[in-house]
Amino acid sequence: QVQLVESGGGLVQAGGSLRLSCAASGRTFSSRTMAWFRQAPGKEREFVATISWSGGSTYYADSGKGRFTISRDNAKNLVYLQMNSLKPEDTAVYYCAAGRGSGLLPYRTYYDDWGQGTQVTVSS
Numbered sequence: 446q447v448q449l450v451e452s453g454g455g456l457v458q459a460g461g462s463l464r465l466s467c468a469a470s471g472r473t474f475s476s477r478t479m480a481w482f483r484q485a486p487g488k489e490r491e492f493v494a495t496i497s498w499s500g501g502s503t504y505y506a507d508s509g510k511g512r513f514t515i516s517r518d519n520a521k522n523l524v525y526l527q528m529n530s531l532k533p534e535d536t537a538v539y540y541c542a543a544g545r546g547s548g549l550l551p552y553r554t555y556y557d558d559w560g561q562g563t564q565v566t567v568s569s
Contacts, residue, residue: 448471482539543556543558
């Protein structure tokens with residue numbers, strides 16, 4: 446099991462940037478796929494981005510392609526989500542999640558461990 450704590454959320458104007466961080470504890474972190482999901486009020490939690498255990502492969506939802514970058518530092522047990530050119534529709538609670546294996550999958554059910562989330566609000 447991995448414990449996850451997100452940080453870096455906040456209020457930003459449209460067009461601005463934020464970098465989210467996810468601090469992980471647990472021995473299996475460096476061998477597991479990691480991902481970011483988000484959930485807006487009244488909506489289902491949706492996939493944002495995922496990264497392989499090595500950091501060598503990534504996969505993004507269409508909503509974030511070209512604007513978001515996921516990365517990780519296994520030496521520091523950290524996962525990041527750099528978000529640029531933010532839009533009001535990016536407003537949501539963002540969650541970090543650890544996958545049960547090494548696949549790059551966009552499905553909630555693939556991820557076993559979740560953080561508590563960090564709020565991102567983008568004003569127009």
